[in-house]
Amino acid sequence: MSYFSGCEETKAASFFTSPDKVTFVVRDTSFRQIFEVPEYRFDDICPDDRVIDIGANVGAFCIRASRRSPHITAVEPVTASLLRENILINNIPARVIEAALGDGDPAVVTWDDQHVLTPTYPLREIIGLAGGCDFLKCDCEGAEWHIVPEDLKGIRRIEMELHIPPISGPPRVSLLDYISRYYDFEIERKPVHAALGVMGVLHAKRKE
16 A cells, blocks of 8 residues: 655645556645555456446555446545546546545544534435445444445445444344355455554355
């Protein structure tokens, strides 16, 4: 994961182009701007897949996913203005929902030193707003445990960062049980994950 970290948000901007030709607006901010997402596997996105990117940050995943499917919905509560800029300069057909995954009540979401009071939506409502979901990417700093297991019905593929204390509360056992029952999956772990409050990255494909 590579990122840009600054101090204060300003109007001045520069640009960064990744080796795979994704261009990002770079601004001085109090939060990290994620440009690379090598931890996620998405080369199996199909052209007709409806892709939802929860915790889209500034677009590193959804912009690349749009090269495989034009049906992209990005959900982001903190960095949505930069996300929209990056979607525009890369000329991709993505919809942005400026909100967070949650229980439906407004919540304060924190990303580094940025704190935002934002609407939240349960996963089923996000799926409804997106017109469906075949491929779900989710990195939302512990809010994944708000997912009601049955809301995953119909989702073929999941790429999700799973969090543990101190980032999140305890894992939702019923969600892990549902994934174990209905998906073939792997949780990819690295030595630094536990110290950072991360259980690992879930790669899951729905069983036939």
